[in-house]
Each structure stands twice: as structure tokens, then as C-alpha cells.
Amino acid sequence: xxxxxxxxxxxxxxxxxxxxxxxxxxxxxxxxxxxxxxxxxxxxxxxxxxxxxxxxxxxxxxxxxxxxxxxxxxxxxxxxxxxxxxxxxxxxxxxxxxxxxxxxxxxxxxxxxxxxxxxxxxxxxxxxxxxxxxxxxxxxxxxxxxxxxxxxxxxxxxxxxxxxxxxxxxxxxxxxxxxxxxxxxxxxxxxxxxxxxxxxxxxxxxxxxxxxxxxxxxxxxx
Numbered sequence: 001x002x003x004x005x006x007x008x009x010x011x012x013x014x015x016x017x018x019x020x021x022x023x024x025x026x027x028x029x030x031x032x033x034x035x036x037x038x039x040x041x042x043x044x045x046x047x048x049x050x051x052x053x054x055x056x057x058x059x060x061x062x063x064x065x066x067x068x069x070x071x072x073x074x075x076x077x078x079x080x081x082x083x084x085x086x087x088x089x090x091x092x093x094x095x096x097x098x099x100x101x102x103x104x105x106x107x108x109x110x111x112x113x114x115x116x117x118x119x120x121x122x123x124x125x126x127x128x129x130x131x132x133x134x135x136x137x138x139x140x141x142x143x144x145x146x147x148x149x150x151x152x153x154x155x156x157x158x159x160x161x162x163x164x165x166x167x168x169x170x171x172x173x174x175x176x177x178x179x180x181x182x183x184x185x186x187x188x189x190x191x192x193x194x195x196x197x198x199x200x201x202x203x204x205x206x207x208x209x210x211x212x213x214x215x216x217x218x219x220x221x222x
Contacts (some may be wrong), residue, residue: 068187071130075188078179079132081172082123082195088138088146089165090116095150096161105158108205112165119198126191142168162211169199169206 063072093116096109127134138146145164152160176199180192206212 066130066185066187068130069183069185071132071185071188072183074175074179075183075185076130076132078175078188078192078195079123079127079130080135081175082119083127083134084139084142085168085172086116086120086123087135088142089168090120092146092149092161092165096157099153100158100161101154102158102209104209105161105211108209109161111205112202115198115201119194122191122194126187129187130185158209159211159213162206162209166203166206166212169203172199 061073063070065071090113093109093113097106097113100106100109124134126132145168149157149161149164172195176192176196179188180196183189183192
């Protein structure tokens with residue numbers, strides 16, 4: 001009888017130890033375990049699409065060879081900046097279709113949104129072929145423009161919308177010209193021509209609203 005009691009006590013003690021050990025046990029992650037971060041990305045960080053390049057590979061600076069010819073860092077900069085343009089200009093144009101106070105601004109915004117949709121498909125195709133990482137969120141400056149436009153109503157909404165979109169389109173023109181004149185990559189050269197046509201057309205559409213006042217133009221360089 002005493003022997004049975006000792007056996008039962010030993011079993012109970014063993015179970016208690018096992019439960020205590022399990023309570024403090026943290027499994028070692030295996031190769032198929034994904035660690036989920038709860039830290040949000042910093043505002044303005046130009047996060048990139050991982051699918052744009054082979055898994056585990058980081059894009060190197062400088063020029064590298066492709067089947068369409070050498071791909072320079074300037075070539076990649078154009079691809080990334082065109083993607084950034086679509087990330088904020090396309091949703092703002094879509095917003096203006098609903099919120100603009102004049103029929104003309106709503107009309108040209110519909111055209112700009114549709115053309116940016118096409119341009120975004122083109123830039124994603126070029127980036128995939130050339131293995132260029134693409135941003136997935138607008139820059140800090142672009143987000144500030146979006147907030148400035150969205151925070152206004154009526155005529156002020158229209159003029160602010162036209163001002164910032166026109167300024168942004170003007171800023172990318174020099175880069176398009178540089179790439180068109182210097183790139184040795186045939187795929188990028190054709191893409192730069194598509195970009196030039198789209199940006200020039202958007203400028204003309206924005207200017208057709210009659211809202212490009214002197215305040216819409218950047219300060220002339222001395």
C-alpha cells in the first residue's frame with residue numbers, strides 16, 4: 001500500500017514538472033515560420049515590391065547588363081519615379097473626378113486617371129523584365145501634396161489639385177529627357193518615349209482648365 005502511494009506521488013510530481021516546463025517553452029522557429037513585425041513602416045519610406053526582383057537578391061547600384069542592353073542607375077531612377085508618380089497622381093485624379101467643383105477638372109481628371117492606369121501597367125512590366133524594385137507608397141512630399149489637396153473644397157480644391165499635379169509633371173521632364181538621350185537599353189528608351197508622351201499630355205490637360213495661375217509655376221532659377 002505504501003509502495004502504491006509512493007508511485008502515485010511520483011507520477012503526480014512528474015506531471016506537475018512537465019506542465020511547468022511546457023508553460024515556459026518557446027518553440028524554435030522553423031524554416032517555414034514567418035516572423036510578423038508589428039512595427040509600422042516609417043511615413044515616406046519608399047518601400048519596394050519584393051516580387052520585382054528575385055527572392056533574396058538586392059539590387060546593386062551602377063550599370064548592369066540585360067538582354068536589352070546596359071541598365072544604368074539613371075535608367076532605374078526613371079522607372080522608380082514613374083511608379084511613384086502613379087502611386088499618388090492616379091488616386092488623386094480619381095478623387096478629383098468625384099470632388100472637383102468644375103466639369104472641366106472632372107473631365108481631365110478622368111483622362112489622367114485612365115492614362116496613369118495604362119502607364120502604371122507599362123512601368124510594372126518594364127520593372128519585372130529588368131528586375132527593378134518598385135516603390136509601393138508615395139514619398140513624404142507626395143503625401144503632403146495629397147493631404148493639401150484633400151483638405152480643400154470647392155474652387156480651392158481645383159486650383160490646388162492642378163497646381164501640384166502640374167508641378168510634379170514638370171519635375172520629371174528633365175529626367176525623362178536625360179534617359180531618352182543617354183540610355184543604351186532599348187526597353188528603357190521605348191519606355192521613356194511613352195513617359196514623355198503621357199507627361200506632356202497631362203500637362204496640356206491640366207493647363208486646359210485655365211487654373212494654371214502664376215502661383216502654379218515654380219520660382220524661375222536665376
